[in-house]
Amino acid sequence: MGHLAESTGNYLDLAPPARLVVLVTCIQRRTGAATQQVLLDDEERVDTVDRWDESHHGKGLIKPPDQLELTEAELKEEFTRILTANNPHAPANIVLYNSKECCYKPTVVEQMIVHFVVEGSLLHQDSDEARRQKAKGGLPEETATFDTGAGPDEAKPETLDTPADDEGGAGEEDRPDSVASKTNQKKEAKVTNQFDYSERACQNLNNPHRQIGCQPEPPPRSNFSSLANQWVIYDAYMEELQKQERNKEKQKAAPSKKDPDNTKRAVVSTDSHGHDISKVRKAVKIIERMVNQNTFDEIAQDFKYYEDDSDEFRAQEGTLLPLWKFQYDQAKGLSVTALCWNKKYQDLFAVGMGSYDFNKQEHGLLVFYSLKNTAFPEYSYPTKSGILCIDIHEQHSYLVAVGFYDGCVAVYNLNKEGMDAVHKSTAKTGKHTDPVWQVRWQKDDLDNNHNFYSVSSDGRVASWTLVKNELVFTDVIKLSLNGAMSEGTEGSQQPIIACGTAFDFHKEIDYLFLVGTGEGKIHKCSKTYSSHFLETYVAHSMAVDAVKWNHFHPKVFISCSSDWTIKIWDHTINTPIFTFDLNAAVGDVSWSPYSSTVFSAVTIDGTVHVFDLNINKYEAICQPAVMAKKKGKLTRVEFNPIHPIIIVGDDRGYVTSLKLSPNLRKKPKAKKGQELATGPEVEVAKMDKLLSLLQQPENSTA
Amino acid sequence: MDLAEVEETLKRIQSQKGVQGIIIVNSEGIPVKTTLDNSSTVHYAGLIHQLVMKARSTVRDIDPQNDLTFLRVRSKKNEIMIAPGGWGFSRGVHTHSDTGREQHPTQRPRRPRTFLSGDKLIY
Numbered sequence: 001m002g003h004l005a006e007s008t009g010n011y012l013d014l015a016p017p018a019r020l021v022v023l024v025t026c027i028q029r030r031t032g033a034a035t036q037q038v039l040l041d042d043e044e045r046v047d048t049v050d051r052w053d054e055s056h057h058g059k060g061l062i063k064p065p066d067q068l069e070l071t072e073a074e075l076k077e078e079f080t081r082i083l084t085a086n087n088p089h090a091p092a093n094i095v096l097y098n099s100k101e102c103c104y105k106p107t108v109v110e111q112m113i114v115h116f117v118v119e120g121s122l123l124h125q126d127s128d129e130a131r132r133q134k135a136k137g138g139l140p141e142e143t144a145t146f147d148t149g150a151g152p153d154e155a156k157p158e159t160l161d162t163p164a165d166d167e168g169g170a171g172e173e174d175r176p177d178s179v180a181s182k183t184n185q186k187k188e189a190k191v192t193n194q195f196d197y198s199e200r201a202c203q204n205l206n207n208p209h210r211q212i213g214c215q216p217e218p219p220p221r222s223n224f225s226s227l228a229n230q231w232v233i234y235d236a237y238m239e240e241l242q243k244q245e246r247n248k249e250k251q252k253a254a255p256s257k258k259d260p261d262n263t264k265r266a267v268v269s270t271d272s273h274g275h276d277i278s279k280v281r282k283a284v285k286i287i288e289r290m291v292n293q294n295t296f297d298e299i300a301q302d303f304k305y306y307e308d309d310s311d312e313f314r315a316q317e318g319t320l321l322p323l324w325k326f327q328y329d330q331a332k333g334l335s336v337t338a339l340c341w342n343k344k345y346q347d348l349f350a351v352g353m354g355s356y357d358f359n360k361q362e363h364g365l366l367v368f369y370s371l372k373n374t375a376f377p378e379y380s381y382p383t384k385s386g387i388l389c390i391d392i393h394e395q396h397s398y399l400v401a402v403g404f405y406d407g408c409v410a411v412y413n414l415n416k417e418g419m420d421a422v423h424k425s426t427a428k429t430g431k432h433t434d435p436v437w438q439v440r441w442q443k444d445d446l447d448n449n450h451n452f453y454s455v456s457s458d459g460r461v462a463s464w465t466l467v468k469n470e471l472v473f474t475d476v477i478k479l480s481l482n483g484a485m486s487e488g489t490e491g492s493q494q495p496i497i498a499c500g501t502a503f504d505f506h507k508e509i510d511y512l513f514l515v516g517t518g519e520g521k522i523h524k525c526s527k528t529y530s531s532h533f534l535e536t537y538v539a540h541s542m543a544v545d546a547v548k549w550n551h552f553h554p555k556v557f558i559s560c561s562s563d564w565t566i567k568i569w570d571h572t573i574n575t576p577i578f579t580f581d582l583n584a585a586v587g588d589v590s591w592s593p594y595s596s597t598v599f600s601a602v603t604i605d606g607t608v609h610v611f612d613l614n615i616n617k618y619e620a621i622c623q624p625a626v627m628a629k630k631k632g633k634l635t636r637v638e639f640n641p642i643h644p645i646i647i648v649g650d651d652r653g654y655v656t657s658l659k660l661s662p663n664l665r666k667k668p669k670a671k672k673g674q675e676l677a678t679g680p681e682v683e684v685a686k687m688d689k690l691l692s693l694l695q696q697p698e699n700s701t702a
Numbered sequence: 703m704d705l706a707e708v709e710e711t712l713k714r715i716q717s718q719k720g721v722q723g724i725i726i727v728n729s730e731g732i733p734v735k736t737t738l739d740n741s742s743t744v745h746y747a748g749l750i751h752q753l754v755m756k757a758r759s760t761v762r763d764i765d766p767q768n769d770l771t772f773l774r775v776r777s778k779k780n781e782i783m784i785a786p787g788g789w790g791f792s793r794g795v796h797t798h799s800d801t802g803r804e805q806h807p808t809q810r811p812r813r814p815r816t817f818l819s820g821d822k823l824i825y
Contacts, residue, residue: 227759229759229762229763230762230763230764230766231759231762231763231766233766234762234766234767235766277704277705277708278704280708280726281704281707281708281711282785283726283785283786284708284711284712284715284726284785285711286771286772286785287715287724287772287783287785288711288714288715290772290774290783290785291715291718291721291783292718294720294781294783295718295719295720375714375718376711376714
């Protein structure tokens with residue numbers, strides 16, 4: 001029975017009859033009140049069954065038919081019952097072998113029986129999972145406490161404590177971290193109720209995108225590129241300057257004076273259309289010169305550099321090297337009657353063409369050649385009548401005075417376009433009645449007018465002045481055989497007018513000049529004295545062709561004539577100092593510009609004679625035949641101012657240029673130790689020496 | 703009047719011994735007048751234009767008041783002479799084999815050339 005009681009510890013066993021053991025189990029707690037009574041009373045157990053129908057109480061006990069019949073004594077027997085928590089079904093005799101004691105020992109048997117398991121969804125709020133969920137939800141702690149349903153007061157301090165702990169723990173760490181953790185905690189605390197807020201999206205119709213553009217017309221563009229060189233800048237400045245100047249001029253309203261000494265002889269117009277032609281012209285001109293230079297290359301080289309070395313071996317003689325030959329188609333049949341070098345542009349010379357023949361009077365030609373272009377003249381002016389003399393103004397080298405065979409004088413301006421003379425004398429304005437043999441420019445007069453003199457066969461020496469674009473003449477002197485006669489003398493006899501054929505003005509003494517006549521006399525005159533001559537020299541037996549003052553020595557002059565002679569004079573002495581007989585009519589004589597003792601002469605037999613009085617007083621030191629005797633006559637000779645060449649004109653219209661060899665250009669040798677003096681004084685001294693030498697023997701003979 | 707003069711000068715140049723031809727070029731480098739055939743003209747014009755521009759620029763860069771007067775390009779066979787005239791320039795092509803330098807007598811020594819410009823004679 002005890003065994004039975006133990007085994008059926010927690011259960012009520014209804015089936016076995018007679019003595020029933022009633023045990024109280026937890027299940028039966030509901031019927032606690034009822035079952036307690038059952039403990040005490042077996043018999044009442046049945047009642048308890050019945051007592052379940054407590055509604056039926058008051059009635060007598062109902063005995064089932066098969067109940068045991070016990071005696072009263074047996075009914076009062078007390079039986080003890082023990083309540084244990086042992087599992088009645090658990091075996092009590094499980095033994096395990098214990099190796100230590102080498103026997104079987106009884107083990108403890110699990111008495112727990114699981115009747116029912118239900119997995120719940122409740123979490124303890126302090127558990128990790130709960131915390132994690134809180135963090136996810138992000139609800140504040142207060143709500144969290146409410147939600148969990150635990151004792152709010154208890155929970156609250158708990159949860160508050162934990163963040164505080166956290167803070168305290170993180171207090172040593174950086175502030176932001178703790179702040180973050182705090183916010184995090186706060187975040188974690190807030191757990192969203194999924195029904196608290198709703199996120200609802202709603203989208204309108206998106207308006208379709210349309211591009212609307214507007215583009216105005218782009219401004220016209222052009223590419224511009226330019227250089228900014230030194231010279232481009234300079235050009236721009238120059239243009240600006242010119243504009244300003246022009247504006248100034250316009251404001252002043254004064255006539256602009258053309259600069260006469262411009263370096264470019266061609267007129268440069270400021271109009272744009274005129275530019276093209278003039279520039280092409282200039283370019284073409286340069287090309288022509290270049291081509292000519294190429295063609296006559298050797299001559300140019302000789303001109304510049306060739307020095308005849310053989311002169312060292314020739315004691316005193318020199319040579320003349322022929323250089324260029326200038327000829328002009330239109331000048332055929334004309335003879336060269338005048339030559340003149342330009343003082344300013346020393347490669348330019350003027351050739352006057354005409355005819356000495358009385359019978360064959362044709363047109364004339366004024367031609368300008370440059371050494372740079374030897375094939376074609378730079379300027380050419382055809383004239384109606386033959387030209388007999390030319391002079392180029394010293395300062396204004398574009399002014400050329402010309403004397404004609406028909407007695408006219410004219411002035412040409414090279415700067416001006418056009419083939420005509422700028423000024424021309426006519427019968428009304430007092431032209432000569434006979435050919436004009438010589439013209440010479442003078443210095444500007446007091447009114448700054450240009451003026452020149454002319455001498456002619458009609459016996460007049462006239463002075464022409466350019467007054468306001470007109471040519472006004474005044475007679476300076478009238479030549480006559482008997483002596484100069486003034487206009488107003490009462491004269492029974494008509495004065496026989498002599499013809500002047502040459503004249504020359506003194507280089508330094510302005511008013512002094514010499515006139516050679518056709519009768520062979522030379523008169524020394526003064527501009528101031530018009531009535532009579534200062535002196536008269538009986539020079540030649542025929543007409544005086546040329547008379548020239550010495551470039552250096554103030555007293556010496558030279559004259560030549562068709563009577564085959566050349567005479568050198570000292571103007572203070574009536575007789576010539578030197579006389580040279582050349583065996584042919586002398587056409588022209590000319591002093592050299594570099595030496596006071598060198599001069600050259602040309603004769604009609606085609607020979608050029610060069611004399612140097614310093615070397616040889618009696619003969620020419622050079623006498624080359626430039627032209628064959630029968631072919632032509634040489635008519636004119638001129639020395640170039642700076643280059644060692646001479647030009648010789650002949651009656652065929654050719655001009656030949658010749659280079660002087662060193663012997664002909666000798667300067668006095670300096671004694672050792674002495675400086676070689678240069679300059680006109682030396683030349684003068686040279687001449688003086690010569691003169692004194694001559695005079696001494698004269699004195700001695702006389 | 704000027705045009706006639708220019709024409710005349712061109713004729714004279716052309717008639718000179720050894721001159722092969724003349725080309726006149728405007729400021730853009732386009733040939734305006736020529737005595738050579740078209741292809742040669744265009745050829746020369748194109749090539750030389752740049753050379754002249756360069757030369758002119760060089761001269762003027764060194765001294766802006768200076769300007770190029772002419773340019774000679776000598777080669778074994780011939781010589782090209784270029785004269786810029788303001789903006790247009792003309793050119794002559796010239797063979798110099800005919801000037802007979804080989805025939806030059808030995809007595810005449812050659813001196814080195816110097817080019818003088820301006821008022822002085824050009825050699």
